[in-house]
Amino acid sequence: MMERNKMGMILFLLSEAVFFLLLILAYAFYHTSGELGTQAANALDVVKSALFSVALLSSSITLWQADVCLKSGGRSQARLLLAATILLGLIFLIGQGTEYAHLLREHVTISRNLFGTTFFTLTGFHGLHVAVGLALLLILLGLAVIGTSREPTSLAMEAISFYWHFVDGVWVVIFAVVYLWGYV
Amino acid sequence: MSEESPANRAITSLADMKEYRGMLSWITSVDHKQIGILYIVSAFVFFLVGLGLALAMRIQLMVPVSHFMSPGAYNQIFTMHGTTMVFLMAMPLLFGFSVYFVPLMIGARDMAFPRLNALGYWLYLFGALMMYFSFVAGGAPDAGWFSYAPLTEKGYSSSPGIDYWALSLLVMGAGSVATGINLIVTVLTLRAPGMTLTRTPLFIWMIFFNAFLVILSLPALNAALVMILADRQLNAHFFSPAHGGSALLWQNYFWLFGHPEVYILVLPAFGVISEVIPVFSRKVIYGYGFLAASTIAIAFLSYGVWIHHMFATGMSYVILYVFAGSSMLIAIPTGIKIFNWIATMWGGSIRFTTAMLFATAFQIQFTVGGLSGVAFAAIPIDWQLTDSYFVVAHIHYVLLGGTLFAMFAGTYYWFPKVTGRLLSEKIGKLHFWLMVLGFNGTFFGMHWLGIAGMPRRAYTYLDRPPLGTLHLISSLFAFVLALAILVFLWNVARSLLKGEVAGDNPWGGWTLEWATTSPPPVENFDRVPSVRGRRPLWDLAHKTEGGQP
Numbered sequence: 001m002m003e004r005n006k007m008g009m010i011l012f013l014l015s016e017a018v019f020f021l022l023l024i025l026a027y028a029f030y031h032t033s034g035e036l037g038t039q040a041a042n043a044l045d046v047v048k049s050a051l052f053s054v055a056l057l058s059s060s061i062t063l064w065q066a067d068v069c070l071k072s073g074g075r076s077q078a079r080l081l082l083a084a085t086i087l088l089g090l091i092f093l094i095g096q097g098t099e100y101a102h103l104l105r106e107h108v109t110i111s112r113n114l115f116g117t118t119f120f121t122l123t124g125f126h127g128l129h130v131a132v133g134l135a136l137l138l139i140l141l142g143l144a145v146i147g148t149s150r151e152p153t154s155l156a157m158e159a160i161s162f163y164w165h166f167v168d169g170v171w172v173v174i175f176a177v178v179y180l181w182g183y184v
Numbered sequence: 185m186s187e188e189s190p191a192n193r194a195i196t197s198l199a200d201m202k203e204y205r206g207m208l209s210w211i212t213s214v215d216h217k218q219i220g221i222l223y224i225v226s227a228f229v230f231f232l233v234g235l236g237l238a239l240a241m242r243i244q245l246m247v248p249v250s251h252f253m254s255p256g257a258y259n260q261i262f263t264m265h266g267t268t269m270v271f272l273m274a275m276p277l278l279f280g281f282s283v284y285f286v287p288l289m290i291g292a293r294d295m296a297f298p299r300l301n302a303l304g305y306w307l308y309l310f311g312a313l314m315m316y317f318s319f320v321a322g323g324a325p326d327a328g329w330f331s332y333a334p335l336t337e338k339g340y341s342s343s344p345g346i347d348y349w350a351l352s353l354l355v356m357g358a359g360s361v362a363t364g365i366n367l368i369v370t371v372l373t374l375r376a377p378g379m380t381l382t383r384t385p386l387f388i389w390m391i392f393f394n395a396f397l398v399i400l401s402l403p404a405l406n407a408a409l410v411m412i413l414a415d416r417q418l419n420a421h422f423f424s425p426a427h428g429g430s431a432l433l434w435q436n437y438f439w440l441f442g443h444p445e446v447y448i449l450v451l452p453a454f455g456v457i458s459e460v461i462p463v464f465s466r467k468v469i470y471g472y473g474f475l476a477a478s479t480i481a482i483a484f485l486s487y488g489v490w491i492h493h494m495f496a497t498g499m500s501y502v503i504l505y506v507f508a509g510s511s512m513l514i515a516i517p518t519g520i521k522i523f524n525w526i527a528t529m530w531g532g533s534i535r536f537t538t539a540m541l542f543a544t545a546f547q548i549q550f551t552v553g554g555l556s557g558v559a560f561a562a563i564p565i566d567w568q569l570t571d572s573y574f575v576v577a578h579i580h581y582v583l584l585g586g587t588l589f590a591m592f593a594g595t596y597y598w599f600p601k602v603t604g605r606l607l608s609e610k611i612g613k614l615h616f617w618l619m620v621l622g623f624n625g626t627f628f629g630m631h632w633l634g635i636a637g638m639p640r641r642a643y644t645y646l647d648r649p650p651l652g653t654l655h656l657i658s659s660l661f662a663f664v665l666a667l668a669i670l671v672f673l674w675n676v677a678r679s680l681l682k683g684e685v686a687g688d689n690p691w692g693g694w695t696l697e698w699a700t701t702s703p704p705p706v707e708n709f710d711r712v713p714s715v716r717g718r719r720p721l722w723d724l725a726h727k728t729e730g731g732q733p
Contacts, residue, residue: 004296004373011365015399022407022437026422029433111419114428121414121422 009159013166016129020170023125024177027118031181039115041182043108045099052095053175056130059088060168063137067157075144082141085164089134096127119178126174129167136160214298215706219305220284221602226309227277232669233316234268237261239666242626246659248647258643259326260345264315266329267349270449271356272312274583277591278452279304279363282391285598286367288697288704289385291376291713296369300362307359311352318348325349328641330442331412333423333434338416347416350409357402357409364398367391376696378715382476385695385718386469389476390455393483394448401444401487408437432497439490447486449583451479453590454521457543460593461525463693464540465532471524472718478517485514495566504563511561518554522547537691538612542593545620546586553581556631571641574634580627592619592672599679600686604702607683611675618668625661629654694719 002010030036066081100120103109110120140160143152210218240261244252253261283301287294295301318324323343327335336346371392375384384392412434414420421427423434454475462469469475491499491507525547534540556578560566569575592615600606633654638645645651689698698721700709717723 001373004369007369007372008297008300008365011368011399012361015361015365015403018400019403019407022404022440023411026407026411026433029430030428033430110414111421114421117414117420117422117429121411121420125410 003155005155005159006162009162013162016166017170020125020173023118023122024173027122027177030114030118031177036115036118036182038182039113040119040178043103043106043115043119044179044182045102046179046183049095049099049175049179052092052099053171055088055095056092056168056171059085059092060165062088063161063164067154067161070144070152070157071154075149079141079144082137082144086134086137086141089130089137093127093130093134096123096130122174122178126167126170129170133160133164133167136163214294214302216283216287216295216298216301217602217704217706219301220280220282222305223276223280223283223308226305226312227273227280230268230272230312231277234265234273235666235669237265237268239662241265242659242662244643245645245655247656248645248652250644253643255643256326259641260319260324262641263325263328263331263345263349267315267325267353269583270329270445271353272315274449274587275356275360276308276312278394278449278587279308279360281452281456281591281594281598282367282394283363284602285697286370286388286391287374288601288700288708289388289695290371290374290379291696291709291715292370292374293708295366296373297366300366304359304363304366307362308356311355311359314355315348315352318345321348330438331434332438333412333415333429333431334425336412336416336434337424338419339424339426347413350413350416354406354409354413357406360402361399364395364402367395368399371395376713376715379720383715383718386458386472386475387452387455387695390451390458390479393479394451394455397444397448397451397483397486401441401448404437405441405445408434408441411437432494435494435497436490439493440487442493443490444483444486446582447482449587451482453546453587454479456590456594456597457525457546458521459693459695460539460543460597461528463597463691464535464537464543465529466535466692467528467532468719469524470527470530471520474520475524478520481517482514485510485517489514492561492566495563496570508561508563512558515554515558515561522551522554537596538607538609538616539593539596539691541613541616542589542596545616546589546593549581549585549589549623553578553583553586556581569634571639572634573630573638573640576640577627577630577634580623580630585623585627589619589623592616597691598697599676600690601697601702601704603680603683604686605679605683606686606690607675607679611671611678615668615671615675618664618671622661622663622665622668626658626665629658633658689721694722696720699724 027036031040062081063085066078066085069075069078069081103116108116110116137160140152140157143156210222213219213222240253241258244250244258283295286292315325321344323345325331325345325348326343327341327346327349331346331349334340371384371388375381411420411422415422415424415429421429423429423431425431458469458475489507489511491503492511495504495508525543529544536544556574560569560575560578596607596612633651634640636650636654638651638655645655686702688701690702691698696709696713696715697704699713713720
């Protein structure tokens with residue numbers, strides 16, 4: 001039987017998946033029933049967002065490698081890779097922040113129209129999840145720097161990795177639905 | 185088993201155990217038994233509040249054109265009654281039974297995540313208090329327990345009631361998901377040696393699949409709640425038709441949660457019934473496999489029936505037919521369960537203790553509620569009766585005549601295990617008969633009220649026969665129901681003080697919770713019981729080598 005912390009995390013992510021599914025469905029519903037596609041295509045800078053998305057997706061790879069290093073005893077390498085993961089996550093959040101700032105300057109707000117309503121709710125909750133993930137990763141890094149030689153445990157690493165990979169996976173879907181659908 | 189440990193022998197009630205003394209022990213506890221008791225007691229307090237609100241409604245409706253309360257107050261009261269009974273009473277009551285008995289019945293020391301367990305309870309309690317704080321913060325929610333948009337949009341509802349409603353449900357929803365995860369992991373990882381999944385008691389099966397319903401349906405509600413909060417607090421337009429939003433989207437999301445929620449409230453009751461009936465019929469449960477498998481069928485189907493709450497919203501016929509079909513389909517696994525319980529009782533040496541009486545009444549009343557439910561699956565009947573008192577009768581036959589009766593069966597069955605003392609059977613039978621009389625007297629006539637055209641949630645009505653007579657009868661019997669609850673309270677108080685000492689296994693039960701002392705010690709079991717069949721205590725008593733399957 002699977003270890004209980006990992007199992008708990010997977011069940012939590014199942015629950016989160018339903019939450020995001022419904023937010024994405026709400027976006028898709030208004031996309032098909034209105035002019036969300038053109039509004040999105042007009043307002044969003046796909047190339048810029050794609051670059052920040054690459055940062056987020058590569059953070060999954062660095063975290064996976066950090067886990068591998070930790071298991072084989074390469075603590076200093078694991079530390080470095082964890083720090084890189086956090087940096088990449090931070091770059092993504094900063095990218096989202098600049099995107100929001102740009103949209104707000106253009107008067108695209110949550111209350112302007114249905115695109116604003118669905119876009120900010122969906123990406124906002126995703127950003128919140130990235131921020132929570134960063135806090136978890138910082139705890140891992142803190143343990144790797146000042147903790148005992150057995151910390152962070154690979155169990156904690158794995159459970160938090162599940163969360164981080166999930167958040168990345170959700171972004172892939174959001175990117176496809178929100179940023180690319182308008183061009184189809 | 186208890187005879188081997190003299191330290192435990194002197195313990196005859198909860199108050200004798202030092203771990204259960206003092207307020208601080210209850211606030212800081214991560215023990216699943218204490219948290220279970222906290223859940224059950226809190227749920228019962230909110231039950232009394234919800235009952236008070238119900239009585240206020242029955243007083244208002246006792247006579248035609250009554251001026252007992254204003255329409256605005258009536259809206260707040262029926263909204264808070266529904267919300268309280270579903271989210272503040274029924275769910276925490278079921279969680280209380282779950283977190284108390286799941287570890288005991290699988291032979292575990294505690295839940296898989298004890299601190300998460302405590303978090304779940306405290307999130308519930310403070311969420312519930314926040315809901316009631318709305319009364320002094322500018323007005324309670326007043327859009328019904330399912331808060332249909334666009335009535336909940338800021339333009340139509342300017343009091344902060346809906347904001348409190350959404351926020352506190354969000355807080356409690358997070359707690360429920362935490363508890364659901366905890367229950368699943370507990371059942372999967374902490375079962376006693378030898379207890380395979382097919383040897384777990386049926387209560388465990390029901391709670392296990394119920395927990396999946398919890399973690400997969402509550403997020404649907406949470407998503408809808410953050411959307412309504414965005415609408416109200418940030419002027420977003422999810423459910424606002426004036427800005428292109430869709431009021432139907434709220435209904436879809438709410439009922440995508442709401443129908444599995446109905447089964448969240450019913451499956452644990454099925455679990456309790458599946459424990460009580462075999463013990464008092466002195467027979468092995470009939471069709472264990474069918475009872476377990478039909479639970480899985482119900483859990484799956486419950487996600488595919490939500491449109492039947494929305495038949496009157498003008499969707500295409502194709503959609504209506506599909507969901508009418510799926511709604512009738514879900515009656516099959518439920519019917520299988522009823523037949524299995526009847527078959528278990530058939531030819532058994534039935535002892536009609538109070539617990540068994542409640543379990544028997546459950547079967548009859550739940551079947552009545554189930555049949556009116558199937559009636560609603562027929563589209564024309566739904567169009568005729570939707571939003572009438574027929575719906576009120578249906579939901580109360582399922583959740584009060586069904587779930588609450590089952591939970592009373594569970595209370596009389598397990599009270600001796602939890603407290604060390606038996607509830608009085610004499611007062612219990614008085615409680616039971618008053619409750620059967622009060623419940624059926626209050627709600628059976630409501631079927632007729634609905635057919636006669638009485639709309640639900642109307643704060644008053646004109647004097648057109650038979651409305652006045654039926655409402656008067658219903659209101660009078662509501663007080664009998666309240667009296668039954670008072671009798672129950674008296675029974676609890678009396679039995680806690682001077683009830684008969686129960687001993688480890690007063691009913692001759694077969695599942696593991698009866699193997700330990702009453703109340704169970706903090707560590708639950710002196711030694712980990714080994715399990716070779718579905719009835720470990722029967723195996724122990726009869727020293728069978730192979731054990732039961």
